Amino acid sequence: MSFDIRYPIGLMFALFGAMLVVFGLVSDPAIYQRSFGINVNLWWGIVIFIFGAVMLGLAWTA
Amino acid sequence: MQSMHLQGIDYAILIAYFVFVLGIGFVLRKFVKTGNDFFLSGRSIPAWITGLAFISANLGAQEVIGMGASGAKYGIMTSHFYWVGAIPAMVFVGLFMMPFYYGSKARSVPEYLKLRFDEKTRGLNAISFTVMTVFSSGISMFALAKLFGILLGWNFNFSICVSAAIVLIYIFMGGLTSAIYNEVLQFFLIVLGFLPLVFLGLHDAGGWSGLTAKLAVVATKNGFAAGAWNNSWQFMGNAKENPMGVGWFGMVAGLGFVLSFGYWCTDFLVVQRAMAANSMSAARRTPLIGAIPKMFIPALVILPGMIAIALTATSGPGGFSLPTKAGGVLDYDMAIPMMLAHYLPSGLLGLGLTALMASFMSGMAGNVTAFNTVLTYDIYQGYLNKDKSDQHYLWMGRFATVFGILLSIGAAYLADQFNNIMDMIQLVFAFVNAPLFATFLLGMFWKRSTGHGAFFGLLSGTIAASIHHGFTVPVGALSLIKGGWTGHIIHTYPSEMAQNFWTAIFAWTTCFVATIVISKLTRRNKSDAELRGLVYSLTPRIKEEGIPWYQQPWVLGVIVLAAAVVLNIIFW
Numbered sequence: 001m002s003f004d005i006r007y008p009i010g011l012m013f014a015l016f017g018a019m020l021v022v023f024g025l026v027s028d029p030a031i032y033q034r035s036f037g038i039n040v041n042l043w044w045g046i047v048i049f050i051f052g053a054v055m056l057g058l059a060w061t062a
Numbered sequence: 063m064q065s066m067h068l069q070g071i072d073y074a075i076l077i078a079y080f081v082f083v084l085g086i087g088f089v090l091r092k093f094v095k096t097g098n099d100f101f102l103s104g105r106s107i108p109a110w111i112t113g114l115a116f117i118s119a120n121l122g123a124q125e126v127i128g129m130g131a132s133g134a135k136y137g138i139m140t141s142h143f144y145w146v147g148a149i150p151a152m153v154f155v156g157l158f159m160m161p162f163y164y165g166s167k168a169r170s171v172p173e174y175l176k177l178r179f180d181e182k183t184r185g186l187n188a189i190s191f192t193v194m195t196v197f198s199s200g201i202s203m204f205a206l207a208k209l210f211g212i213l214l215g216w217n218f219n220f221s222i223c224v225s226a227a228i229v230l231i232y233i234f235m236g237g238l239t240s241a242i243y244n245e246v247l248q249f250f251l252i253v254l255g256f257l258p259l260v261f262l263g264l265h266d267a268g269g270w271s272g273l274t275a276k277l278a279v280v281a282t283k284n285g286f287a288a289g290a291w292n293n294s295w296q297f298m299g300n301a302k303e304n305p306m307g308v309g310w311f312g313m314v315a316g317l318g319f320v321l322s323f324g325y326w327c328t329d330f331l332v333v334q335r336a337m338a339a340n341s342m343s344a345a346r347r348t349p350l351i352g353a354i355p356k357m358f359i360p361a362l363v364i365l366p367g368m369i370a371i372a373l374t375a376t377s378g379p380g381g382f383s384l385p386t387k388a389g390g391v392l393d394y395d396m397a398i399p400m401m402l403a404h405y406l407p408s409g410l411l412g413l414g415l416t417a418l419m420a421s422f423m424s425g426m427a428g429n430v431t432a433f434n435t436v437l438t439y440d441i442y443q444g445y446l447n448k449d450k451s452d453q454h455y456l457w458m459g460r461f462a463t464v465f466g467i468l469l470s471i472g473a474a475y476l477a478d479q480f481n482n483i484m485d486m487i488q489l490v491f492a493f494v495n496a497p498l499f500a501t502f503l504l505g506m507f508w509k510r511s512t513g514h515g516a517f518f519g520l521l522s523g524t525i526a527a528s529i530h531h532g533f534t535v536p537v538g539a540l541s542l543i544k545g546g547w548t549g550h551i552i553h554t555y556p557s558e559m560a561q562n563f564w565t566a567i568f569a570w571t572t573c574f575v576a577t578i579v580i581s582k583l584t585r586r587n588k589s590d591a592e593l594r595g596l597v598y599s600l601t602p603r604i605k606e607e608g609i610p611w612y613q614q615p616w617v618l619g620v621i622v623l624a625a626a627v628v629l630n631i632i633f634w
Binding site for chain 2 (some may be wrong): 003005008009011012013015016019020023024027031032034035036040041044045047048051
């Protein structure tokens with residue numbers, strides 16, 4: 001069976017990361033009061049986008 | 063109670079997750095051509111995937127919500143479920159038991175019991191297991207619907223139907239393979255969805271030092287020494303000195319040995335993941351690989367509970383606070399959901415809720431895949447329709463999946479109507495499961511144990527558990543479900559947890575002794591030749607060739623155990 005789960009994992013997290021980054025850039029800063037003023041959508045979006053990209057890279061180069 | 067208001071991005075993340083989960087099932091359906099493909103993934107899955115699925119299948123509602131609640135209620139002592147309970151058991155099953163499960167080519171744990179003992183022992187285990195998995199899956203479904211109703215105002219019926227339909231579709235299409243691959247996806251989602259919560263909660267508590275200072279307030283308010291919530295062993299000398307109400311022996315023997323080994327070494331839900339591995343070596347490494355992330359799961363599920371109780375006890379107005387139930391008692395089960403609502407803005411909130419949904423669904427799917435295999439091979443093929451084609455059993459497996467989901471939905475509605483009935487059912491299954499590890503231990507490591515010994519040993523262990531429960535109660539018990547149903551109380555435990563651990567110890571010991579005595583009094587029903595590959599003394603030792611030293615099961619086992627010891631010392 002040739003199916004590499006890293007493709008869907010990578011795609012999903014790259015998509016979620018991109019969505020969070022875009023939302024982090026356009027959203028009202030007031031919503032980040034609950035997270036101590038940190039734009040957690042932007043920063044965590046970058047983290048999971050990188051995770052997704054690494055997964056895709058691992059699958060692609062396998 | 064703080065409710066959540068989702069925006070478009072939150073729904074987009076949740077819907078995208080559903081699309082990926084269903085997409086994986088759709089892609090994998092073309093690989094399912096035989097019964098072996100559907101029930102055991104054709105024994106073709108690499109070790110790293112089965113290893114992550116091994117723990118993800120267990121990372122369901124009870125783990126995420128329950129361990130968060132226990133973290134708030136008992137503090138870091140809850141980590142004993144991992145560092146004393148799960149990790150040693152996972153190492154043991156990988157190194158010593160997997161060669162028999164995988165090497166015997168048994169398709170399920172009950173089938174191993176048939177090969178090792180006899181038909182009646184298999185039947186007892188298969189029937190109790192299928193009923194138990196349906197109720198476990200139903201409880202997951204019920205908890206999900208209840209929680210999403212409280213947090214988002216979702217209709218109970220809608221939540222049940224959506225979660226059941228998605229799990230049904232991806233298992234129906236791709237069988238165990240689809241469940242395993244989705245469990246890996248769900249594992250990463252749970253980790254990445256909950257980590258921001260831990261960071262923000264710790265930040266709010268003032269880091270680890272701030273958290274321990276606040277937990278000291280919690281401990282002294284509850285009448286314990288200041289370190290009782292953030293030291294796992296220091297107050298285990300006396301059951302009355304720690305919030306769990308358990309002494310060190312009850313903890314090590316009851317939880318660390320009987321209950322944990324009973325679950326991780328004999329429960330088909332997790333063992334099935336290892337049975338799907340692509341080689342004996344991969345099957346042995348499955349629980350060992352799973353043990354590595356398992357060690358750090360407390361940071362994701364227990365730590366938020368500890369943060370929640372610390373902030374509840376010390377925060378001023380506007381700060382985080384756990385909600386209360388009727389009677390003013392803190393609702394510990396809401397620790398993680400309330401932290402999601404309190405700290406995460408839209409966007410990350412969608413990711414966190416999707417992670418919560420993923421944990422419920424992985425628990426459900428794990429139960430359903432184990433159910434359809436045991437129902438098809440051990441009950442349908444074993445007793446009802448023996449000599450049909452492989453395609454017939456593949457069809458039956460798909461039917462069993464639909465049947466299992468429908469029964470789970472029924473169990474969820476039963477739980478909604480009669481909460482005490484579910485407590486009662488879980489209690490009965492605790493009685494059935496507690497002695498099980500004694501049966502497997504003797505079966506795998508003592509060739510003289512017989513079918514009669516195993517069957518009547520199991521029954522006597524279950525009876526011993528119910529008798530112990532009937533004569534004991536925990537402090538403050540208000541209903542007979544908590545014990546003392548004989549009307550004669552001969553011992554009162556400091557906590558329900560202590561009573562559970564000692565019930566398990568009594569059940570296991572009775573089963574162990576009864577199995578030995580009855581086996582000695584009855585004739586062997588299997589010859590040495592029949593037991594080859596099923597019993598330690600009659601099975602050639604496995605030589606792991608062509609595998610680098612750092613991937614050898616023994617090396618992995620030693621590393622994992624050493625890391626668990628270090629964690630116990632750090633949080634002593």
